[in-house]
Amino acid sequence: MGCCYVVISIFLCFSLALCYLTFVVSIDVGGNLHKNGKITTLSRSLPLPFTQKNKFPDDMSNTISHYAMWHTELGKAYGLRAEMSIWGSQNEEYSQESGAAIQMYCQDDGGKYSLIEAGFHVSPSLYHNRDVRFFTYSTKDTKSPGCYNLQCTGFVPASGAALLPGQAIAPQSSYGETDRYIRLSLNKDPNSKDWVLYRHDLDAPSFLGHFPGQLCPGTLQIQALTGFVNYLRNTQGPPMGSGHFPDDEDEKKSAYFKHVKIYDSKGHAWDPITTHMVPLVDKEDCYNETDFTVKINRGYIFYYGGPSGCIG
Numbered sequence: 001m002g003c004c005y006v007v008i009s010i011f012l013c014f015s016l017a018l019c020y021l022t023f024v025v026s027i028d029v030g031g032n033l034h035k036n037g038k039i040t041t042l043s044r045s046l047p048l049p050f051t052q053k054n055k056f057p058d059d060m061s062n063t064i065s066h067y068a069m070w071h072t073e074l075g076k077a078y079g080l081r082a083e084m085s086i087w088g089s090q091n092e093e094y095s096q097e098s099g100a101a102i103q104m105y106c107q108d109d110g111g112k113y114s115l116i117e118a119g120f121h122v123s124p125s126l127y128h129n130r131d132v133r134f135f136t137y138s139t140k141d142t143k144s145p146g147c148y149n150l151q152c153t154g155f156v157p158a159s160g161a162a163l164l165p166g167q168a169i170a171p172q173s174s175y176g177e178t179d180r181y182i183r184l185s186l187n188k189d190p191n192s193k194d195w196v197l198y199r200h201d202l203d204a205p206s207f208l209g210h211f212p213g214q215l216c217p218g219t220l221q222i223q224a225l226t227g228f229v230n231y232l233r234n235t236q237g238p239p240m241g242s243g244h245f246p247d248d249e250d251e252k253k254s255a256y257f258k259h260v261k262i263y264d265s266k267g268h269a270w271d272p273i274t275t276h277m278v279p280l281v282d283k284e285d286c287y288n289e290t291d292f293t294v295k296i297n298r299g300y301i302f303y304y305g306g307p308s309g310c311i312g
Helices: none
Strands: 063-072 079-084 096-107 113-122 133-141 179-190 195-199 206-211 220-232 255-263 277-281 294-296 299-305
Touching: 063 299, 079 096, 079 220, 096 133, 096 179, 113 179, 133 206, 179 255, 220 255, 220 299
Parallel strands: none
Antiparallel strands: 063 220, 063 277, 079 179, 079 255, 096 113, 096 220, 113 133, 179 195, 195 206, 255 299, 294 299
């Protein structure tokens, strides 16, 4: 990673009031996208929330994956928007990954599922550092390895986008002190049928790019808001979110998805008042989440996370 960063702080402080920087901005303008050359990454085992018993597919690698998510049931889906808190993990090991994402599981006519997602993670094996980075990911089969960022044909970044796949961002949340977030949306464009990705916490919505419609085929999807970790077997897991269980529903102490919106077929975003959301936590002794509920000035929200040291 290069040493030259461009940092532009965007915040408004009212006189005689406490000032907390809630937005984060892009750094590392070059993006370190790794378009060429071999990249060593952890293989991910993806959850199948659409199965009755929430079983995970057989892991084809030596990787353990754990999730804390709320997701919709299988049906016609058009997208999600949410504010996602930004947390780093400075002690994360090379064999670990932790992050959070908006995910779309897409069922084709043959009953197989593909996945597209966008979010933020710390992945030393992918970037060779512990920066918090914006990422995209797609796979044509949830039982097969997929592609991060621009490793293969998949996500198409927009020209002049406010975030590029693989780009580092800063600052991050600080436990008990500051809450920082980025608001993302991933929804199906009613005209092109592509899945478009926007950033909404700047002065105006910023188009980041799109996943071609063929990456998310069929008419049935599952939408998910997910905190996740990945690590090698016979080792211990990294922290998820803030590194603390979400017992204290405080944005400066617990990772969250808040102001959650659901998109309709016309591209309009609405509160998920009538949407049935389903929880999935696969290892509650290590990682957990709160109820999906509505709160004043926070909209529809849930908190998630857990400490490092998970075994199994």
